[in-house]
Amino acid sequence: MTTTPVPRRTGRPGRPGYDLDSLLAVAVKVFNDKGYDGTSMDVLADRLGLSKSSIYHHVSGKQELLELALNRALNALFAATVEEDATQGRAIERLEFLVRRSVDILVAELPYVTLLLRVRGNSAVERKALVRRREFDEVVSGLVAEAMDEGDLRPDADPTLVARLLFGTVNSIIEWYKPRLASSSAELGDALVMMAFDGLRVDR
Amino acid sequence: MTTTPVPRRTGRPGRPGYDLDSLLAVAVKVFNDKGYDGTSMDVLADRLGLSKSSIYHHVSGKQELLELALNRALNALFAATVEEDATQGRAIERLEFLVRRSVDILVAELPYVTLLLRVRGNSAVERKALVRRREFDEVVSGLVAEAMDEGDLRPDADPTLVARLLFGTVNSIIEWYKPRLASSSAELGDALVMMAFDGLRVDR
Numbered sequence: 001m002t003t004t005p006v007p008r009r010t011g012r013p014g015r016p017g018y019d020l021d022s023l024l025a026v027a028v029k030v031f032n033d034k035g036y037d038g039t040s041m042d043v044l045a046d047r048l049g050l051s052k053s054s055i056y057h058h059v060s061g062k063q064e065l066l067e068l069a070l071n072r073a074l075n076a077l078f079a080a081t082v083e084e085d086a087t088q089g090r091a092i093e094r095l096e097f098l099v100r101r102s103v104d105i106l107v108a109e110l111p112y113v114t115l116l117l118r119v120r121g122n123s124a125v126e127r128k129a130l131v132r133r134r135e136f137d138e139v140v141s142g143l144v145a146e147a148m149d150e151g152d153l154r155p156d157a158d159p160t161l162v163a164r165l166l167f168g169t170v171n172s173i174i175e176w177y178k179p180r181l182a183s184s185s186a187e188l189g190d191a192l193v194m195m196a197f198d199g200l201r202v203d204r
Numbered sequence: 205m206t207t208t209p210v211p212r213r214t215g216r217p218g219r220p221g222y223d224l225d226s227l228l229a230v231a232v233k234v235f236n237d238k239g240y241d242g243t244s245m246d247v248l249a250d251r252l253g254l255s256k257s258s259i260y261h262h263v264s265g266k267q268e269l270l271e272l273a274l275n276r277a278l279n280a281l282f283a284a285t286v287e288e289d290a291t292q293g294r295a296i297e298r299l300e301f302l303v304r305r306s307v308d309i310l311v312a313e314l315p316y317v318t319l320l321l322r323v324r325g326n327s328a329v330e331r332k333a334l335v336r337r338r339e340f341d342e343v344v345s346g347l348v349a350e351a352m353d354e355g356d357l358r359p360d361a362d363p364t365l366v367a368r369l370l371f372g373t374v375n376s377i378i379e380w381y382k383p384r385l386a387s388s389s390a391e392l393g394d395a396l397v398m399m400a401f402d403g404l405r406v407d408r
Contacts, residue, residue, distance in 0.1 A: 038241070168373055194360065
């Protein structure tokens with residue numbers, strides 16, 4: 001799957017050719033810039049340099065584009081929850097793995113995750129995405145609770161609150177991360193795990 | 205200053221009377237629901253149950269409402285940076301104080317801080333708010349760097365990155381905090397400081 005927003009040219013000169021992936025990449029950029037509700041098919045067609053009927057050749061409408069984009073982010077996050085390192089070993093290690101993988105996914109799929117995190121539930125597609133986000137959050141709070149039970153995480157806070165603060169930190173990266181300027185996702189993951197798991201304070 | 209969105213009645217029956225604070229509270233709610241750009245003066249007048257000319261009695265337009273709302277959040281945050289506990293003592297203690305006070309402000313002024321954190325710089329008023337946000341962020345990264353120099357914070361990460369992750373955690377609270385259901389701001393502050401300063405992991 002490619003994320004390149006630059007349309008590939010087809011045989012027909014002067015007319016950009018898109019496959020579904022590259023069309024989706026442009027659509028997601030427009031949704032993030034103008035808001036999904038504020039983006040009409042006319043605006044999309046204009047930004048793509050396509051007629052609306054050319055867009056309908058790929059998808060049934062902007063709702064399908066939204067669903068494809070949200071699923072791309074959600075599928076990546078759920079795929080992480082079933083990786084070997086997320087399902088074997090102590091809960092604290094599975095949790096740390098999931099935090100690091102989520103940072104990787106956020107960086108790799110930044111526009112898709114950004115769109116997902118701004119969803120407010122204004123349509124059936126958005127509400128379905130919110131249900132899946134809550135399922136993911138439950139996986140996280142389950143791991144936090146398990147790691148507390150195993151004695152590896154401090155038990156002095158509510159697991160749901162801890163899970164929210166932990167993934168709040170992960171998710172807040174979308175607000176300032178710039179792919180070209182900032183740290184690699186591994187450096188980001190290291191700094192985040194250092195802060196949240198081991199604490200910023202030097203032990204004396 | 206009151207945040208009550210319920211308009212006070214004046215002598216004239218059947219017509220809601222607003223002072224500037226209660227008018228602002230309703231406007232900020234509409235801005236957060238529909239987006240500032242998506243809110244017209246007609247929509248505002250409709251939600252307030254006022255004529256547009258009654259709104260113009262209080263403010264010059266929606267841009268002034270935005271500026272008042274953003275300044276309310278920013279003034280509260282900057283007021284915290286000059287409190288005694290933020291200016292005296294070791295940098296780590298000043299930083300911890302500023303984190304806790306920011307959580308308090310976020311909870312007390314939730315709609316105003318939410319509006320501030322969604323500003324993208326689409327107008328002069330928004331760009332001015334972004335400049336002040338950056339000034340606040342520089343106060344925070346200055347404290348982080350100072351606390352690293354004083355040997356109280358782990359020196360193994362870039363101070364700007366640490367400041368972003370730390371206040372990213374604070375700011376992410378707006379995404380899920382519900383005034384009536386959730387913890388008090390003191391409980392939130394305790395959990396956040398526990399995670400970010402002392403770490404979730406149990407030392408063995």
